[in-house]
Amino acid sequence: MASIPYKCTLSPEMQKRAEKELGENHLMRKLAFNTLYKYMEEKPRIKFCRDENFLIRFLRAKKFEVDRAFKALKKYYELHLKVPEFFNDYNPRGIKHVLDDGYPYVLTDTDMEGRKVVAMRAGHWDPSKYPMLDICKALFMVIDQLVEDEETQINGVSSSLI
The missing domain is CATH 1.10.8.20 (N-terminal domain of phosphatidylinositol transfer protein sec14p)
Structure with missing residues (x-):
């Protein structure tokens, strides 16, 4: 190949x-x-x-x-x-409701070391609105997209639980 x-x-x-x-x-x-x-x-x-x-x-x-x-x-x-259920139907439309509510979201600014910051507002999560599986899918998708960027591969990613 x-x-x-x-x-x-x-x-x-x-x-x-x-x-x-x-x-x-x-x-x-x-x-x-x-x-x-x-x-x-x-x-x-x-x-x-x-x-x-x-x-x-x-x-x-x-x-x-x-x-x-x-x-x-x-x-x-x-x-x-x-865990194929985390990656099956791996598209933004399938988890748009989660992303729209900010689970997770990426801050517009980097931290002091130049890393992208992924934030999760765990205290605002309503399990009746969407399951943890959807949040996991969203998190994997966001991380996958972030690490496509070469600078992020070098600088890294940090996380924040709000």
Whole structure:
């Protein structure tokens, strides 16, 4: 299966931060992707996404420690298999009512470390309005969307329970 090559959209400043904090550079990315592909071939039963723009989020989350990144990638797929109800019908329209009420919502400003902040207003949740399953779906969807952004992959995400 062919891979989709990574395309860097980071500013020069963010590239420097990624290199300093994560050890990321062109050569490290290339070696890490090749090692991930090798690991994927050893697990043919799992249909891994080979889009490097998707895979890089796992490498960055584990500071380019490929073994740890691959474990996280496997857990991602295992979670989708173990609790498919969180990911089935995975579309914003299906949980619009939850998102409209702010369960969860992303603050417009970042925290002092440049991280996106995901807030949950747990005290305002009315279980008769929608089930916890819908909140979980919304949370997974919001996090998935946030980590598509390269700066968020480097800066991270923080959470706040209000």
